Amino acid sequence: MTLLLGLRNAAVTFGGTPLWTGVDLALSAGDKACLVGRNGSGKSTILKALAGAIDLDGGERFVQPGVRIAYLAQEPDLSAHATVADYVASALPADRAHDHWRVEQVLAAVKLD
Structure with a gap:
């Protein structure tokens, strides 16, 4: 592998x-x-x-080149975001910031509204 x-x-x-x-x-x-x-x-x-x-x-x-790593801090600072969805969307690359389905997919995976 x-x-x-x-x-x-x-x-x-x-x-x-x-x-x-x-x-x-x-x-x-x-x-x-x-x-x-x-x-x-x-x-x-x-x-x-x-x-x-x-x-x-x-x-x-x-x-490995091309691998994308995402990290969620144990105690994230959510103060700059109105919703958890806004916080998740802020981690998307700029060209995908409006892919709301990706945000919904992440939130569903961790069972958050």
């Missing part, structure tokens, strides 16, 4: 203290993954690193 997204020997530190080091992760088409761990163990940070929302302090991040 073709690698779509991955981390190799990845590390993230906070204030000089390692949160995690030596993380290797490979995701290919059709893969399903689950992160399990205690609160504060770095699960959300791994997702942020995969999405490119934070930089790694060590190691490498790989994204």
Whole structure:
């Protein structure tokens, strides 16, 4: 299978203290993954690193060209949006911002009105 997204020997530190080091992760088409761990163990940070929302302090991040990654923050700032649908639509590429059916599809998938 073709690698779509991955981390190799990845590390993230906070204030000089390692949160995690030596993380290797490979995701290919059709893969399903689950992160399990205690609160504060770095699960959300791994997702942020995969999405490119934070930089790694060590190691490498790989994204297959053409792969699009979407990331929803654990506590999103919805204040600039009148509705959840507006928030979802704001993540669409500019040329697709009026594809309301896509927004409805996402909201239905997570069972939100």
